[in-house]
Amino acid sequence: MNVLTDIVVRPMRWWDIAGVHDLEAEAFPDTAWSAETFWSELAGVPETRCYFVARSDDRVAGYAGLMTVGSDADVQTIAVAPQFRHRGLGARLLDELLLEATRRGCSRATLEVAASSDDAQRLYRRRGFAVVGRRSGYYGPGVDALIMRLRLPGSREAGGASP
Numbered sequence: 695m696n697v698l699t700d701i702v703v704r705p706m707r708w709w710d711i712a713g714v715h716d717l718e719a720e721a722f723p724d725t726a727w728s729a730e731t732f733w734s735e736l737a738g739v740p741e742t743r744c745y746f747v748a749r750s751d752d753r754v755a756g757y758a759g760l761m762t763v764g765s766d767a768d769v770q771t772i773a774v775a776p777q778f779r780h781r782g783l784g785a786r787l788l789d790e791l792l793l794e795a796t797r798r799g800c801s802r803a804t805l806e807v808a809a810s811s812d813d814a815q816r817l818y819r820r821r822g823f824a825v826v827g828r829r830s831g832y833y834g835p836g837v838d839a840l841i842m843r844l845r846l847p848g849s850r851e852a853g854g855a856s857p
């Protein structure tokens with residue numbers, strides 16, 4: 695089913711935080727951000743942050759956030775509620791972040807992803823991210839992070855994923 699027509703993607707606002715935090719706790723049970731962290735992240739919009747939320751009626755279907763510093767963009771977080779997965783919403787949210795990074799003149803996007811998170815790694819690979827490193831125990835004992843990177847179109851270095 696490819697029915698994203700029932701979902702609105704728009705910039706996240708403070709009144710989305712409660713629903714976003716509920717999904718965060720479900721998607722990342724061991725490492726969930728607090729609601730205060732989302733408040734703090736939104737305080738950085740638009741200077742160094744950009745956040746999107748996807749809503750279906752009153753429910754938060756997904757969200758994603760970006761940090762930009764100079765020519766570097768970092769995908770801070772991305773999650774889709776289980777009942778809305780496998781419909782292209784994760785890709786849509788990631789595309790919004792990458793478009794914003796390009797608009798801001800960033801030349802590369804970097805992210806950390808749990809080495810055990812196959813769904814997320816496939817999503818990033820589909821968009822051209824490649825693994826450039828590994829952080830041992832980043833998410834806790836025995837839970838490594840892969841560092842993935844994408845050269846953004848329009849940058850002079852576009853075309854590769856090298857560090």
Ligand SMILES: CC(C)(COP(=O)(O)OP(=O)(O)OC[C@H]1O[C@@H](n2cnc3c(N)ncnc32)[C@H](O)[C@@H]1OP(=O)(O)O)[C@@H](O)C(=O)NCCC(=O)NCCS
Nearest residue numbers: 695696772773774779780781782783784785807813814816
């Ligand atoms: C990773 C995550 C955000 C992906 O969200 P999603 O909305 O399911 O992503 P997409 O729908 O774009 O892609 C997922 C799969 O559905 C497929 N798909 C997309 N549209 C589809 C459609 N209309 N019909 C059938 N399949 C479809 C994609 O091809 C993809 O397949 P693949 O995994 O075999 O490559 C989601 O699984 C999630 O929230 N996971 C938990 C949190 C997490 O790990 N976040 C990443 C932190 S780094």
